[in-house]
Amino acid sequence: MTRPDILQLNPILVPEIQQRLDDLYTVHRLFEQADPEAYLDAHGARMQAVITGGHTGISNDRLRRLPALKVVAINGVGTDAVDLAHCRARGLPVTATLGALTEDVADLALALLLATCREVVAGDRFVRDGDWVRHPQPSAIPLARRFSGQRIGIVGMGRVGRAVATRVQAFGCPVRYTDLHPMPDLPYPFEADLCALARQSDALVLAAAADTAQGIVNAQVLDALGPRGYLVNVARGRLVVEADLVAALTQGRIAGAGLDVFVDEPHVPPALFGLRNVTLQAHRASATWETRAAMGEMVLASVAQALAGQRPSASLTT
Ligand code: 8YV
Numbered sequence: 059m060t061r062p063d064i065l066q067l068n069p070i071l072v073p074e075i076q077q078r079l080d081d082l083y084t085v086h087r088l089f090e091q092a093d094p095e096a097y098l099d100a101h102g103a104r105m106q107a108v109i110t111g112g113h114t115g116i117s118n119d120r121l122r123r124l125p126a127l128k129v130v131a132i133n134g135v136g137t138d139a140v141d142l143a144h145c146r147a148r149g150l151p152v153t154a155t156l157g158a159l160t161e162d163v164a165d166l167a168l169a170l171l172l173a174t175c176r177e178v179v180a181g182d183r184f185v186r187d188g189d190w191v192r193h194p195q196p197s198a199i200p201l202a203r204r205f206s207g208q209r210i211g212i213v214g215m216g217r218v219g220r221a222v223a224t225r226v227q228a229f230g231c232p233v234r235y236t237d238l239h240p241m242p243d244l245p246y247p248f249e250a251d252l253c254a255l256a257r258q259s260d261a262l263v264l265a266a267a268a269d270t271a272q273g274i275v276n277a278q279v280l281d282a283l284g285p286r287g288y289l290v291n292v293a294r295g296r297l298v299v300e301a302d303l304v305a306a307l308t309q310g311r312i313a314g315a316g317l318d319v320f321v322d323e324p325h326v327p328p329a330l331f332g333l334r335n336v337t338l339q340a341h342r343a344s345a346t347w348e349t350r351a352a353m354g355e356m357v358l359a360s361v362a363q364a365l366a367g368q369r370p371s372a373s374l375t376t
Contacts, residue, residue, distance in 0.1 A: 075354030115139020170316025211259030214266025
């Protein structure tokens with residue numbers, strides 16, 4: 059029996075997951091093709107499933123060239139890079155790995171908060187570069203800021219936002235949040251207005267979906283956060299007006315930032331590279347063996363269910 063053709067748009071980093079896909083299907087790795095668009099034109103009609111990433115998604119133009127598709131399996135939680143309305147109209151299930159990466163993303167938010175306030179990366183560099191030996195006097199490295207007890211404002215109280223709230227409680231941090239509406243099951247105060255939340259926070263943590271919310275963190279919000287305030291973003295770069303953030307950081311209008319996501323990845327504004335109060339990551343919040351394996355299992359299940367003619371249990375659209 060011939061194996062169904064499926065299209066894979068990004069590398070899968072857990073070899074066991076990739077192997078199982080390769081055992082079950084004829085996997086077309088679009089990211090290995092010299093001319094991906096020509097490859098799609100030539101082979102797209104055979105593809106029964108597509109596997110893509112949360113922030114990379116798939117365009118409608120590409121989807122139109124995949125007429126036999128039975129599922130769009132997102133190896134991630136973000137659905138902002140797939141046109142769900144388009145897929146719904148086509149009766150096409152779109153699945154995501156909801157719940158699989160919550161803990162890791164919240165862990166990285168904490169790592170960024172701690173690393174940024176305590177200038178961990180600058181401290182590491184000071185030791186590695188031999189500066190400690192050259193300048194052993196304590197004044198050679200500036201004092202950092204305490205994280206414990208900071209007032210944390212969480213933007214987006216979905217799974218990740220809630221997991222961040224749980225974690226910061228252990229550091230004695232009071233939590234407030236904003237979202238589209240207050241959530242009665244939560245014990246934390248709700249703020250409808252982002253500027254008001256920023257004004258009452260020592261650190262703002264962005265954990266919101268970027269389907270509709272874009273550019274919500276602008277100069278006004280950053281000025282409300284103020285020169286003692288930190289910004290952490292583990293959601294999407296375009297929630298922030300990046301030029302406003304760079305200006306606020308370089309002018310000392312906020313205290314620092316911990317950033318895993320950017321507007322035009324992998325391009326990061328070079329003005330951030332020289333700032334010791336900024337911690338940068340390469341969109342790695344879900345990048346652990348444990349989480350990527352769990353995500354891979356969900357993707358495997360979604361593809362198998364769709365190709366067996368069932369509605370995938372992780373479907374968001376049908
Ligand atoms: C991943 C993400 O980088 O889940 C998301 O929406 O942005 C990330 O977890 C990506 O999806 C991995 O494929």
